[in-house]
Amino acid sequence: MTAATQPTVRPAGLKAPVIRIGVVQWMRRNLFNGVFNSLLTVVVLLLLYKIVPPFVQWAFIDSFWTSTAEQCRAGGGACWSIIPANLRFIIFGFYPYELHWRPFLAMLLLVGLLLYSKNRNHWRRSLLWMWIVGLVVMGTLMKGGILGLTAVESDQWGGLPLTLMLSVFGMVGAYPLGILLALGRRSKLPAIRTISILYIELIRGVPLISMLFMSAVLFPLFLPEGVTFNKILRAQAAIILFTAAYIAEVVRGGLQAITRGQYEAAESLGLDYAQKMRLVILPQALKIVIPPTVGILISAFKDTSLVVIIALYDVLKTTKSALANPVWMGFSPEAYIFVGLIYFVCCYAMSNYSRRLEKELHS
Amino acid sequence: MDPQAITTCPRRSGEDKIIEITGMHKWFGDLHVLNDVNMSVFKGERIVICGPSGSGKSTLIRCINRLEEHQQGTICVDGIELTGNLKNIEKIREEVGMVFQHFNLFPHLTIIENLSLGPIWVRKKPKKEAEEMAMYYLDKVHIAEQAHKYPGQLSGGQQQRVAIARSLCMKPKVMLFDEPTSALDPEMVKEVLDVMINLAEEGMTMIVVSHEMGFAKSVAHRVIFMDFGQLVEENTPHEFFTNPQHERTKLFLSQILH
Ligand SMILES: Nc1ncnc2c1ncn2[C@@H]1O[C@H](COP(=O)(O)OP(=O)(O)OP(=O)(O)O)[C@@H](O)[C@H]1O
Ligand SMILES: [Mg+2]
Numbered sequence: 001m002t003a004a005t006q007p008t009v010r011p012a013g014l015k016a017p018v019i020r021i022g023v024v025q026w027m028r029r030n031l032f033n034g035v036f037n038s039l040l041t042v043v044v045l046l047l048l049y050k051i052v053p054p055f056v057q058w059a060f061i062d063s064f065w066t067s068t069a070e071q072c073r074a075g076g077g078a079c080w081s082i083i084p085a086n087l088r089f090i091i092f093g094f095y096p097y098e099l100h101w102r103p104f105l106a107m108l109l110l111v112g113l114l115l116y117s118k119n120r121n122h123w124r125r126s127l128l129w130m131w132i133v134g135l136v137v138m139g140t141l142m143k144g145g146i147l148g149l150t151a152v153e154s155d156q157w158g159g160l161p162l163t164l165m166l167s168v169f170g171m172v173g174a175y176p177l178g179i180l181l182a183l184g185r186r187s188k189l190p191a192i193r194t195i196s197i198l199y200i201e202l203i204r205g206v207p208l209i210s211m212l213f214m215s216a217v218l219f220p221l222f223l224p225e226g227v228t229f230n231k232i233l234r235a236q237a238a239i240i241l242f243t244a245a246y247i248a249e250v251v252r253g254g255l256q257a258i259t260r261g262q263y264e265a266a267e268s269l270g271l272d273y274a275q276k277m278r279l280v281i282l283p284q285a286l287k288i289v290i291p292p293t294v295g296i297l298i299s300a301f302k303d304t305s306l307v308v309i310i311a312l313y314d315v316l317k318t319t320k321s322a323l324a325n326p327v328w329m330g331f332s333p334e335a336y337i338f339v340g341l342i343y344f345v346c347c348y349a350m351s352n353y354s355r356r357l358e359k360e361l362h363s
Numbered sequence: 364m365d366p367q368a369i370t371t372c373p374r375r376s377g378e379d380k381i382i383e384i385t386g387m388h389k390w391f392g393d394l395h396v397l398n399d400v401n402m403s404v405f406k407g408e409r410i411v412i413c414g415p416s417g418s419g420k421s422t423l424i425r426c427i428n429r430l431e432e433h434q435q436g437t438i439c440v441d442g443i444e445l446t447g448n449l450k451n452i453e454k455i456r457e458e459v460g461m462v463f464q465h466f467n468l469f470p471h472l473t474i475i476e477n478l479s480l481g482p483i484w485v486r487k488k489p490k491k492e493a494e495e496m497a498m499y500y501l502d503k504v505h506i507a508e509q510a511h512k513y514p515g516q517l518s519g520g521q522q523q524r525v526a527i528a529r530s531l532c533m534k535p536k537v538m539l540f541d542e543p544t545s546a547l548d549p550e551m552v553k554e555v556l557d558v559m560i561n562l563a564e565e566g567m568t569m570i571v572v573s574h575e576m577g578f579a580k581s582v583a584h585r586v587i588f589m590d591f592g593q594l595v596e597e598n599t600p601h602e603f604f605t606n607p608q609h610e611r612t613k614l615f616l617s618q619i620l621h
Binding site: 259261262264265266267268269270271272275279280283284287361 | 428429456459460463468471481533
């Protein structure tokens with residue numbers, strides 16, 4: 001045994017001093033340190049004074065929560081009543097009214113699966129099966145036609161369930177595809193590399209809108225006569241194919257950050273390509289790129305609202321349609337603030353989760 | 364021919380060569396890094412390779428487990444010829460352990476996971492057995508108490524001992540070391556060398572690229588001097604250090620021994 005391997009005891013040291021500062025000193029240090037910063041502070045305070053009180057007055061004090069449209073028009077505040085009055089249409093679109101419990105259950109199931117998948121201890125093979133079963137159950141609930149459920153054609157689907165499904169399955173599909181493309185782009189086999197590069201560059205060269213148009217108009221041309229493919233599925237495919245190209249480039253960046261030594265160590269243990277990537281390289285590379293990946297997923301989530309252009313009724317479109325009702329005309333800010341909040345809650349949950357995941361994986 | 368078949372080398376009976384390199388050349392672009400290398404290693408033999416920087420020492424031992432590809436000549440390891448065949452390469456890598464200058468531990472895995480990765484996935488051992496073996500080797504390199512830490516939490520010397528243990532877990536027939544102590548702070552060199560000396564005493568076949576002359580003198584059966592991609596001189600450590608034959612060897616020794 002050498003001396004260096006023997007545990008040594010560090011002599012007890014001094015505690016780091018705790019420094020407390022008062023409110024005045026904190027303000028001086030953070031808000032008024034210098035002429036420019038003091039000016040900025042004053043301007044910002046003025047702006048806040050101009051904006052916040054009127055907004056609070058409008059949104060909370062003068063507002064209506066459960067009134068009719070006429071009562072709203074008489075008053076001057078926000079008319080939140082538009083939300084409860086149109087809630088079920090905003091959330092479920094043209095789905096038959098008395099069957100709303102079905103998309104509701106499907107949504108609950110989806111959210112439940114997401115919450116369950118958040119925990120890293122649940123990331124086992126069984127999770128994949130749960131998702132597959134969940135997908136089948138959700139599809140059955142939405143579509144019906146078996147088990148005594150009334151059939152509901154997919155052109156009646158819409159609202160929040162549609163938005164959530166397009167985005168969740170868009171991400172779930174795009175992430176692995178993006179990883180494969182990133183690996184393909186770095187492959188030693190020229191054919192695979194060329195195909196990956198072509199794919200990534202082509203997709204990144206067109207806007208999502210045109211992909212959606214193509215999925216609606218062009219795609220059916222390539223299918224054999226008589227085979228029709230559900231419009232929602234086609235939009236879903238377009239979203240997956242589109243997002244995957246962006247994920248691929250981000251993941252490629254992560255792969256480039258892994259040193260050659262890691263590859264060599266894995267290889268010299270005798271791991272084959274798939275094992276090397278799955279066990280050694282990807283866990284490190286994907287972790288590095290969590291922030292940009294989540295950025296892409298968040299924008300993919302918001303981009304699902306573009307499906308309106310192929311006449312799908314996502315939650316933003318159902319809101320807009322609710323506003324078309326003459327009774328509620330003129331209360332669009334309230335309605336848009338409401339959908340805005342829905343989007344915000346989802347996006348915030350994603351970015352919050354990514355931050356937590358990053359911290360958990362930080363070793 | 365079946366492309367999946369493992370190419371074997373002709374082996375004369377009674378010989379105990381584990382590595383046989385004949386007429387091997389390697390180029391990096393126009394740079395002739397290895398020039399007609401011929402070398403045999405017997406079971407249980409310990410060889411130290413030294414030579415000036417850029418002489419091709421790393422490249423030579425990296426060719427032995429195909430981290431670099433040679434372009435001419437043959438390399439046989441444990442009766443298997445190294446060709447482009449992936450099966451051959453993976454088979455050989457299972458039998459050849461490698462320790463790197465910069466440790467190359469997997470930073471996202473704990474120490475014990477680093478060690479059990481190969482046994483579980485390559486040797487298909489059950490997890491429990493792999494972890495027991497990992498603990499056995501960690502104990503051997505005097506570091507068992509760190510099993511559940513991450514590599515980043517260990518000192519350089521500790522990390523290198525873990526790297527050695529990680530290779531040993533695969534029960535290799537040959538161990539390759541590429542300057543295992545040259546990235547370490549001086550006070551940590553000895554703890555790593557001690558582990559290597561223990562390994563030598565147990566009869567492991569070792570090829571060590573190193574300028575630790577004390578280690579070479581006490582452990583090596585043969586010392587090989589490389590320069591410009593050629594094996595210039597090889598001899599027993601005693602002869603090598605006291606009676607070098609070539610001018611280049613003399614010059615090199617005078618530089619590193621002052
Ligand atoms: N991947 C590579 N591509 C191109 N040239 C390389 C590559 N790896 C090594 N070389 C060159 O090959 C020569 C031999 O390198 P090698 O690493 O084998 O030398 P070495 O004897 O191990 O030196 P050192 O003592 O510095 O580690 C050097 O001139 C080096 O620059
Ligand atoms: Mg070297």
